[in-house]
Amino acid sequence: MSLLLEARNLTKKFPRAAGTVEVLQDCQFALEDREAVAVTGPSGSGKSTLLNILGGLDSPTSGEVYLHGEILDMSDHTAMSRWRSAGVGFVFQFHFLLPDFSALENLLIPVRGRGKVQAEDKQRALEFLAMTGLADRANHLPGELSGGEQQRVAVARAFMNRPRVVLADEPFGNLDREIGTRLGDMLFTMREQEGTALVIVTHDTRLADRADRKLELQDGRLVPAEEIS
Ligand SMILES: Nc1ncnc2c1ncn2[C@@H]1O[C@H](COP(=O)(O)OP(=O)(O)OP(=O)(O)O)[C@@H](O)[C@H]1O
Numbered sequence: 001m002s003l004l005l006e007a008r009n010l011t012k013k014f015p016r017a018a019g020t021v022e023v024l025q026d027c028q029f030a031l032e033d034r035e036a037v038a039v040t041g042p043s044g045s046g047k048s049t050l051l052n053i054l055g056g057l058d059s060p061t062s063g064e065v066y067l068h069g070e071i072l073d074m075s076d077h078t079a080m081s082r083w084r085s086a087g088v089g090f091v092f093q094f095h096f097l098l099p100d101f102s103a104l105e106n107l108l109i110p111v112r113g114r115g116k117v118q119a120e121d122k123q124r125a126l127e128f129l130a131m132t133g134l135a136d137r138a139n140h141l142p143g144e145l146s147g148g149e150q151q152r153v154a155v156a157r158a159f160m161n162r163p164r165v166v167l168a169d170e171p172f173g174n175l176d177r178e179i180g181t182r183l184g185d186m187l188f189t190m191r192e193q194e195g196t197a198l199v200i201v202t203h204d205t206r207l208a209d210r211a212d213r214k215l216e217l218q219d220g221r222l223v224p225a226e227e228i229s
Pocket residue numbers: 014015016021023041042043044045046047048049050
């Protein structure tokens with residue numbers, strides 16, 4: 001195995017008039033290629049903040065992120081945009097599908113961001129839709145899909161650009177628990193098939209149990225979940 005993603009000495013402070021909020025405090029994180037890690041922690045502990053920093057959507061107050069041992073230069077907009085578009089796939093709690101585009105077109109949006117859509121991209125998108133049980137929904141608009149179906153499209157979309165890692169932030173938190181667990185199984189199956197590393201923030205213990213490791217964000221640091229009393 002080789003180290004894919006590493007974060008060293010991350011701190012994140014949100015300065016506010018009423019007082020600075022310190023979210024991450026000397027936080028360390030390491031993720032191997034193809035590894036799946038589940039992150040839990042109380043509301044407001046900084047889970048989304050951490051994922052946003054790992055995915056290049058936000059920058060830390062101090063500390064560094066490394067990709068395959070090379071520092072990710074947060075001031076290099078080209079490198080950061082390449083990491084966001086080709087290195088990472090995001091799944092958020094809300095699907096963020098574009099309402100005027102069909103399920104198929106939504107899957108092709110990440111590809112479009114990189115260049116012209118090829119026939120093989122369309123083929124891959126159709127295979128993903130079939131894999132997620134949505135073969136007959138390819139031409140539906142998001143508004144014509146159920147909440148669970150919308151989130152299935154969002155999961156498939158995260159894998160379209162063959163990212164190194166999928167970052168999923170409480171991806172099924174808005175869904176009925178049973179449906180959420182089923183979609184979680186689908187997410188884990190896809191990442192195994194695609195060989196993609198995964199960081200998933202989830203409170204669903206059954207889902208977290210599918211990960212290779214479980215971490216908890218506590219007082220600004222990540223600790224192995226097993227060590228929590
Ligand atoms: N832009 C911001 N400005 C000020 N404070 C912020 C900002 N973003 C987040 N925070 C604060 O940082 C803390 C961590 O937020 P974050 O969203 O990372 O928590 P979380 O662990 O994802 O919580 P949840 O489980 O509720 O999603 C919270 O106390 C929040 O109020």
